[in-house]
Amino acid sequence: MTPSKKWYKFIIPIVLVCFGCTTENFEENVGSQSLTKQENFTTSRAGLKSIGSGVMMQAFYWDVPAGGTWWDTVEGKVQDWSNAGIDAIWLPPASKAQNGAFSMGYDPFDYYDFGQYNQMGSVETRFGSLTELQNLISSAHNAQLNVIADIVINHNSGGDSEVNPVNGQSNWTDFNPMSGKFFRSYNDFHPNGIHNNDTGVFGGFPDLCHHQTYVQDWLWKKTESVAKYYRDSIGFDGWRFDYVKGFEPWVVKDWKNEVGGFSVGEYWDGNASTLDWWTGQAEASAFDFACYYAMDAAFDGNDLNRLNDDMLWKRNSMRAVTFVTNHDTDEIYNGKMLAYAYILTHEGYPTIFYRDYEEWLNKERLNNLIWIHNNLAGGSTNILYTDNNEYIARRNGYNNAGLIVYINNADYWQERWIETNWSNTQIKDYTGHSNWEPTTQGGKWVKIQVPPKSYSVWAPK
Known part of the structure; x- marks a missing residue:
């Protein structure tokens, strides 16, 4: 999720603060081509493809059909995707959000409700029920695909109003989810007794305080933490962290060190140096927005010299997740197939957007490029x-x-x-x-x- 989301009407300015980070003690999340496919990425679940041996599929777009059918739709495609050379699918935020059956999941309320509790106006999420999600993940695993969870931990939505004694104001910070897990109150958000804010606030939503031990315990440390529940009970294999500008990089690092799994952050910034800094601090991959903006200028702006621009994959291909478009941008622009030819022949871990593959572009041509990536695109550039x-x-x-x-x-x-x-x-x-x-x-x-x-x-x- 980013400031460009279609259903957000306003944004509170972001103040960036650089905090210290913990020491590295877990496996590398690496990009692609300078090592062998097998050495580049790891997967913690036996029988699945190594993440990075192929291509990631973003298995949704903004405002996919409502009505609880999306998990079934994706389940029907996972074997064909695997056959084409996909190694992982990235799903939208899967748990119950404030807008219930209409939400795309980026306004999270109950992290443990995957469509089984009647709250926020519905039982199922926009995408379906818990059973349908589990069936999808099982089918994906049977097709040797990893399943990447979209994790939204900067902010929450849907709580009841309560007075925050720190500032004397009423805020929507009283969360009592029907799952009975991760109740929250004003002390778990900003401002609180620890500090007034972290690196950024999104859309005026209650902003989680990751410095609170209680919040850390429930998000990634406890046996029943969100991270461990997603991994062990639901079956997710990796993480796409939403809006990581909103909290310090150590949060992603600590999460990954606690539960493992491939991790990639959405740090929306076209500066390759900044992206490189964040990946080093978080010890995780990042979407290569520098590459995205350079390709847009090159192919839509008719100047292929822009492909000489600085990009994350050029600085550290082992941390770069490249993409042509996503659920935030999802535009059709001139030269989109040329952009896919670029990312699928270059270093980095490329992502295919669902609508490009299934609706807008030539699937045969994309499958050909995926094959080229998986079989020919090795070594330095x-x-x-x-x-x-x-x-x-x-x-x-x-x-x-x-x-x-x-x-x-x-x-x-x-x-x-x-x-x-x-x-x-x-x-x-x-x-x-x-x-x-x-x-x-x-x-x-x-x-x-x-x-x-x-x-x-x-x-x-």
Whole structure:
């Protein structure tokens, strides 16, 4: 969730504060391509694909159909996604929120109600019942897919009004969930006896205080904490932390160190240096918003030189989760397939957006790029050429031959001589966009081509 959410009407300004962090004592969450697939990511549940061996699917979009059918819809797709090369699915916030059957989950009320209690105006959530969620997760696991939970712990919504003695004001901070777990009062939010605020407040909602031991216990430390309940009772395998600008990075680090699992934060910032700082402090991955903004400028703004911009994957590919669009942005813009060709041939852990895959773009073309990512896109990256309309890069290979990707934003065919890693080797375009099958020279040079407004990906035949 971000300040761009469609149902939020206002935002309180964010004040950033840098706090100290704890020492590192748990497994790395790493990005993708400089190591082997197996070494890059880990999964704590036997029988599942290693996270990072393939591609993540964001298995929802903003305002998916209400009526409690979404878990069933996704369950019907998990095997096909796995067959295509997906290794994890990211679900929307699964527990009961203030808006009940109409909520997308980003206004959480009862972290332990997955559609089994009659509160907030409904029994089921917008997405379905507890049983349907469990069936979905079971089917995903049977398809060897990890399931990533969307965790919203910056703020809560739906509490009753009570007076906060710290400031003498009435606030909606009295939470009495029907699950009987994690009751909350004014002392668990800001302001309280510890401090008035942390790094940010979202939308005027009650802002959880993660410095309170009671809050830490219920969120990740206790045997029945939210984190352990999600992992052990519901079956989630990893975490996507919402709006991490709203609390200090040590919260994500402590959560991950307590319960394990792949972790990625939504730190909405286009500055690669800032993203790199956050991933180091949290010891977790982050969505590469720097890459997102550079691609938007490159493909929608018709200047592929912008792909030379600083990005998180260039600073630390082992922490970068790349994406073309998500539930907050979910726009169709020019060159979206070119953007997918970019993230699916470059370093980082790429994410596919549900509507792009299932509704808006060519699924066969996306499946081809997923295959290329999983089988050819290894090793470090060298950018070979850029101008307004052309971009060529080489992946140098790791336990595979690597590849050359050629992206063309012009309205006509283009061709160029480039230096490969292969001498006297016949190569081909694995996208099928070109029928050339040239042989590289002894000095590794070869001429390749690319169609208008398209891309080609070259590797040994």
